[in-house]
Amino acid sequence: MIRFSKALTARNSAAFNATIKDEIEHLDVDLLPLEQGLSRSSHVSADRVGATILRVEAETGRIRVKAGLLYAGIIAGCGCADDPTPVDELAEYCEVWFEINAATGEAEVSLVTDEGG
Secondary structure, three states: OEEOHHHHHOOOOOOHHHHHHHHHHOOOHHHOOOHHHOOOOOEEOOOOOEEEEEEEEEEOOEEEEEEEEEEEEEOOOOOOOOOOOOOOEEEEEEEEEEEEEOOOOEEEEEEOOOOOO
8 A cells, every 4th residue: 555644744835746756766666557657678677766746736635646757677588598688677667646645645556548647
């Protein structure tokens, strides 16, 4: 479960964007839809992500945060001894929406698609 307790405390201050960015960057990557956001590689190899806050919307009972996530991916080969595929990391980027409950700080995350941007 994702919970943004520090960001919730900072929500009405100038520190909100920096606080939510820090909390996103310290999330367990398994909680984020990084695999679905791959565009250049086939597997996520990131231990951490970088985040850019793109948009913040305050609505009744919730806070919506659109963030760009920067992370690493790899193109995995077959693992054979003669496999010519190098295991180099590639930069990946995707955008997500965090829907944060304004009372509890609990959040759901979804990948931004072209239709749901």
